[in-house]
Amino acid sequence: NTIDNIELNATLRNEIVEAALKVQDTLIGLNLKGSIDLKNGYAGSLDMTLDNCHLDQLIEGSKSLHNSMVSTHMRTDFNIRKLDVMHKNPGLRDMEVNGFLALSNTRFKLDNKTGSLMNLSMNVKENARQKHLTLNSDVLDCSMNGYFDYEDLPLIVNHFLAQYLPEYYNRHERATDEEYESICDESFNFTVSLRNSENLLRTF
Numbered sequence: 001n002t003i004d005n006i007e008l009n010a011t012l013r014n015e016i017v018e019a020a021l022k023v024q025d026t027l028i029g030l031n032l033k034g035s036i037d038l039k040n041g042y043a044g045s046l047d048m049t050l051d052n053c054h055l056d057q058l059i060e061g062s063k064s065l066h067n068s069m070v071s072t073h074m075r076t077d078f079n080i081r082k083l084d085v086m087h088k089n090p091g092l093r094d095m096e097v098n099g100f101l102a103l104s105n106t107r108f109k110l111d112n113k114t115g116s117l118m119n120l121s122m123n124v125k126e127n128a129r130q131k132h133l134t135l136n137s138d139v140l141d142c143s144m145n146g147y148f149d150y151e152d153l154p155l156i157v158n159h160f161l162a163q164y165l166p167e168y169y170n171r172h173e174r175a176t177d178e179e180y181e182s183i184c185d186e187s188f189n190f191t192v193s194l195r196n197s198e199n200l201l202r203t204f
Contacts, residue, residue, distance in 0.1 A: 003027060015039045028053045041081035048074045072106035097126035131188075140195055146188025156190075 003025045010019040015038040023030040029051030036044035055068045078099035101124075106117040120137040135142040148156070 017044075027057050041079070043079040045077045046075065050074070066111050068108070068110045070106070070108040073104045074102065076101040095126065097124060099124040138196055141193045142190060144188055144190040148188045 003023060005024040007022040008019070010017065016035060017038065018035045019033070021030065021032040029049075030053075031049045032046065033048075034044060034046035036042060050070065050072050053070050055070060056066055076099065079097070080099075081096045101122045103120040104118065106120070108115055108117075118138050120135070122133065122135045125132040130146055131144070131148060133142075133144045
């Protein structure tokens, strides 16, 4: 599939990039504005409105996205700074990360099932020694602290749902023992408070 009516404007001045992207098409409506400061790391912000994005037609070959569509508004701020710690202790990370992401008025359709998420916000703080993540939404509130990899978060969520929402877990493929063992060496603590799981279960 091809997308028409794409408008992109960008400027680079004093190591600051400012850009705006606008797409008006039958497959997607997109309005994106943002800036990134490249001095001493990366700091920036993005504001995006996504309207009637037909995921099943934009991502070809994905059976899991059959007849799917999403609309949302997103804004994010981030600051990534390199730390001079590697020569002192090779075990420490060399990045400091502070970020915020918020989604609002999210509406989606997946295989003729519809759902909505009015508010979701996430804060991330990461230094040389540990990570701190907080998430607040209509469905649940969550806080995590310690040592963990972001790519393991789906496994962690899957394990939580297996314990507390078996109706959801029985519909999905179970993670293997090897996948669960991959997160056993990570050290973190977390708290989760379910607020409204009905919308989640009905859609997924």
